[in-house]
Every structure is written in structure tokens, then in C-alpha cells.
Amino acid sequence: MSDSESGSGANFDFTKAWRDWIVKNEREWSESLSRMMKDETIARALGQEVNASVHRQQMVSQAMAAPMAAMNLPTRDDIVALGERVGRLEDAVARVEALLVQMKGGGSPVSRTRQPPSKPASSS
Amino acid sequence: MTTLEELYSSSGEDFQALIEEMERETAVTPKELIYVDGTLRLYHYLPQTDDIYRMPLLIVMSLVSKPYIFDLTPGQSLIEHLVRAGFDVYLIDWGVPRSEHKDVDLANYVADWIPDCIAQVQQHSGEKDVNLLGYCLGGTLTSLYAALEPDGPVRNMLLLATPINGEGLSSQRSMLTSGGLDPDLIVDKLGNVPASMVEAGFQRLRPMQKTSGQMMLLNNLDNRAFLKAHLRITRWGADALPFAGAAFRTFANDYILGNKIVKGEFELRGRRLSLADIHIPVLHVLAEHDHVVPRESSDDLVRLISSEDKEEWVIKGGHVSLVTGAGAVTRTWPRLVEWLQTRSV
Numbered sequence: 225m226s227d228s229e230s231g232s233g234a235n236f237d238f239t240k241a242w243r244d245w246i247v248k249n250e251r252e253w254s255e256s257l258s259r260m261m262k263d264e265t266i267a268r269a270l271g272q273e274v275n276a277s278v279h280r281q282q283m284v285s286q287a288m289a290a291p292m293a294a295m296n297l298p299t300r301d302d303i304v305a306l307g308e309r310v311g312r313l314e315d316a317v318a319r320v321e322a323l324l325v326q327m328k329g330g331g332s333p334v335s336r337t338r339q340p341p342s343k344p345a346s347s348s
Numbered sequence: 349m350t351t352l353e354e355l356y357s358s359s360g361e362d363f364q365a366l367i368e369e370m371e372r373e374t375a376v377t378p379k380e381l382i383y384v385d386g387t388l389r390l391y392h393y394l395p396q397t398d399d400i401y402r403m404p405l406l407i408v409m410s411l412v413s414k415p416y417i418f419d420l421t422p423g424q425s426l427i428e429h430l431v432r433a434g435f436d437v438y439l440i441d442w443g444v445p446r447s448e449h450k451d452v453d454l455a456n457y458v459a460d461w462i463p464d465c466i467a468q469v470q471q472h473s474g475e476k477d478v479n480l481l482g483y484c485l486g487g488t489l490t491s492l493y494a495a496l497e498p499d500g501p502v503r504n505m506l507l508l509a510t511p512i513n514g515e516g517l518s519s520q521r522s523m524l525t526s527g528g529l530d531p532d533l534i535v536d537k538l539g540n541v542p543a544s545m546v547e548a549g550f551q552r553l554r555p556m557q558k559t560s561g562q563m564m565l566l567n568n569l570d571n572r573a574f575l576k577a578h579l580r581i582t583r584w585g586a587d588a589l590p591f592a593g594a595a596f597r598t599f600a601n602d603y604i605l606g607n608k609i610v611k612g613e614f615e616l617r618g619r620r621l622s623l624a625d626i627h628i629p630v631l632h633v634l635a636e637h638d639h640v641v642p643r644e645s646s647d648d649l650v651r652l653i654s655s656e657d658k659e660e661w662v663i664k665g666g667h668v669s670l671v672t673g674a675g676a677v678t679r680t681w682p683r684l685v686e687w688l689q690t691r692s693v
Contacts, residue, residue: 240566240567243563243564243566243567244563244567246556246559246560246563247560247563247564247567250556250557250559250560251637253555253556254554254555254556254557254639257555257556258519258552258553258554258555258639261519261522261552261555262518262519262522263522264522264525264526265526267522267523267525267526267528268523268526268527268528269528270523270528270529270552271523271524271526271527271528271529271530272528272529274523274528274529274534274545275528275529275530275533275534278533278534278537278538279537282537304447308446308447308448311387311444311446312446315384315386315387315443318381318384318389319384321381321384322381322382322383322384325380325381325382326382334395334397334398334399334400334436335398335399335400336399336400336401336402336436336473336475337399337402338397338399338400338401338402338434338693339693340689340690340693341689
């Protein structure tokens with residue numbers, strides 16, 4: 225919908241205009257926020273929050289391990305371990321696939337004589 | 349129709365169908381898997397022309413992003429474009445590091461896996477000369493490899509948005525220099541840096557972009573083509589990969605804090621690497637409004653290498669505009685093809 229349509233009388237959609245305004249100004253706002261986050265105090269606070277979240281995550285994981293086991297539910301670590309096991313299986317299947325491709329016959333049968341369009345065709 | 353009506357009329361099933369349709373259309377350029385080492389996959393894209401250029405082209409992807417951005421969808425795929433232009437294209441997909449990969453360092457990528465993949469490409473193609481294309485951190489790895497093996501098989505290097513100056517990555521650097529973020533603590537406690545943390549790091553570089561993207565989506569609910577194009581990019585942006593622990597430690601300490609690549613002090617297994625040792629032709633393409641790899645972090649590359657045939661080209665747009673989007677298809681890719689054509693025979 226064009227600007228003229230979105231702004232015409234009864235059909236005017238205020239929320240759409242508001243969203244358009246956000247989209248138009250996003251770059252400037254993002255740049256301002258990024259500049260702000262480069263300030264040493266703010267950057268330190270953000271960094272420390274990341275560090276703290278790492279500790280928090282570990283503490284919660286350890287604290288939840290026993291209750292989750294008691295409830296017969298998997299923890300995040302269990303799910304991650306399962307995902308990694310699937311990853312190792314995928315690697316094994318990929319190795320078989322690559323071997324099959326190799327057995328089928330390696331190398332490209334296409335001739336490697338292509339020349340750039342600007343060069344005379346007589347060279348090929 | 350008001351926005352709320354639009355929202356209600358767009359049912360969850362429709363949206364799910366759209367996502368599934370997008371997934372079916374992603375990474376569909378025909379390829380075969382020719383080499384696997386742990387999580388690493390080396391793919392060969394099947395030629396689609398009667399003849400191909402002599403030198404194969406090996407694409408090296410970033411460590412923290414998935415490579416399907418190179419093969420997003422037919423018509424928006426750099427790989428499809430290159431294959432149709434007659435190039436013999438290979439791609440390294442580093443895969444998703446797991447807990448057992450926490451000790452994988454940048455040295456493994458640069459001194460072990462890139463040479464392994466080049467050897468595989470040489471064997472598969474039957475050619476000893478290889479061209480490299482590196483994107484983002486993949487470009488950094490590619491440059492380090494070229495500095496490590498200046499007399500190796502690489503004949504030309506095409507780099508896209510390649511950061512080498514740690515001081516230029518000012519957002520990331522400010523968190524480290526302020527005494528806030530502790531990379532050693534993260535690696536010691538978590539092993540690898542989780543994908544969620546990597547994605548949050550990207551978001552911090554342009555904090556309002558996600559909100560703005562959601563607003564844009566709401567305003568274009570009736571435009572299916574727009575929705576798909578927009579969702580493809582945002583989905584890729586949110587699909588970050590974990591950063592292998594030791595590699596992140598080196599990246600944070602040596603590259604960002606120490607700025608050792610630019611200073612010529614970056615060491616790999618006891619060997620000091622200097623970009624001045626690179627003598628092969630290089631084209632470095634940057635984006636004017638790249639918030640992920642700002643120009644201050646990538647501008648020095650062409651200055652520091654010793655190649656006589658070297659060029660820096662700045663395009664309009666952002667980080668992703670280099671590898672996808674209307675501008676990439678009509679302006680950037682034809683120029684890349686033109687540069688590569690004469691250097692691939």
C-alpha cells in the first residue's frame with residue numbers, strides 16, 4: 225500500500241504508520257544505541273551481565289539436576305547430550321555418503337577449457 | 349483491512365506452510381558430498397555448463413554462520429550464479445561444533461582443515477591450482493592460510509567483508525577492554541560459546557533491527573514474495589552457530605584485543621604470520637553500511653598484502669547485501685564473475 229493510500233481518510237491505519245516510522249528510523253536508533261553501548265561503563269556492565277548469566281546458568285543447571293531426575297524429566301544437559309549424539313550419527317552417515325560418492329567415480333567429466341567471454345573463442 | 353484483521357486472516361497454518369516452502373527452496377543447487385572430517389563437510393556443486401573454467405573455486409564460510417546464505421534460493425543464490433557462469437565450485441561447511449570440539453582452535457581451521465580441503469579439491473578436480481573465496485570470518489581464515497602458505501596452490505583470492513583489524517570491531521572490543529566480558533570464563537565454564545550467545549552478539553551490533561524487521565513483516569503480510577525474501581534473511585541471521593571454545597579464546601585475545609593480525613604478530617603453532625607474505629591477486633569487496641564487519645575492521649587488508657594485483661571494492665548496502673539481494677544479483681555478482689573469469693583459466 226502506498227503512502228497516499230495509507231494516509232487517506234477513514235482507511236488510515238495508525239499502527240501501520242507507526243511501524244513505518246520505526247522502520248524508517250531504525251538505522252539511526254540502532255547506531256545511537258550501539259554508540260551508547262560502546263561507552264566503557266555500559267560495555268563493562270553488559271559484559272559483566274554476560275559473565276553473571278554464565279554463572280547463573282551453571283548454578284540453576286546444578287540445582288535443577290536432582291529435582292528433574294526425581295520427576296523423571298530430562299535436563300537441558302540431557303537434551304544437549306542427545307543432540308550431540310545425533311550430531312555424531314549424522315557425521316557417520318555423512319562419511320558413508322562421501323564414500324559412496326567416491327565409489328561412484330570421482331572427478332568431473334566436464335572439460336576445463338572454458339575461456340572468459342572477452343577472449344577469442346579460437347583458443348579453445 | 350486493518351492490521352489486526354490482516355493478522356487474524358493470516359493463520360498459523362499458512363505461516364507454517366510458508367516456512368516449509370522456504371526450507372524446500374533453500375540450498376537446492378545440485379551438489380555432492382565429497383569429503384567429511386568430523387563436523388566438516390566439503391561439497392562439490394555439479395557443473396551446469398558444457399565446459400568449465402580450469403581452476404576450481406573453493407568457498408570458505410564463516411565459523412559462526414551457516415553456509416546456506418550462499419545458496420539461499422534459486423535466483424538468489426551466489427553458488428547457482430557461479431555454477432551457471434561456468435565455475436567449478438566447492439564449499440566448506442564447518443558444521444556445528446559439539447562439546448568435544450571445545451579445544452578446536454583457529455590453527456585447526458587454518459593449518460589443518462583448509463589445507464585438507466584444498467588437497468581434496470585438487471584430487472577431485474585433477475587441478476593443482478585453486479582459487480579461494482572467503483566470506484566474513486571465512487575470509488579471515490582464508491587470508492591467514494594464504495599468509496601461512498604463500499607458495500601454496502592458491503592462485504587468486506576473492507574476499508567478502510573480511511575483518512582483520514581487531515580495533516575496528518569497536519563494539520566487540522569495548523566489551524572486552526572495559527573489563528566486563530571475560531572470554532576465558534565463558535570458555536572455561538561452557539566449553540564452546542553457545543549459538544544463543546553468538547546471535548545475541550550479532551543483535552547487539554544493530555539492536556533495533558529485529559524489531560524493525562518484525563514491523564516490516566506486519567506491514568507486508570499480504571505480500572507473499574516480500575515475506576519469503578525477508579524471512580529467508582532473518583531466519584539465516586538467527587541461525588548462528590556455536591563458536592568452538594579455543595578458537596573463540598584466540599579470536600578474542602589475539603585478534604580483537606591484541607590486534608595481532610594487523611600488527612603482524614599473529615602466531616599459528618609457533619609461526620608468526622604476516623599478510624605482507626601474500627602475493628597472489630586479491631579482490632576484497634566491502635559493504636558501505638556493514639554493521640557486522642565495519643570498514644574500520646576490514647579496510648586495512650588490501651593495504652597490508654603485497655600483491656601487485658589487488659583491489660578493494662565498496663558496494664552500497666550491508667553485510668548480507670554482498671551475498672544476496674537484488675543489488676547482489678544485478679551488480680555485485682556480475683562483477684565478481686568478471687574478476688574471477690580471467691583468473692580461472
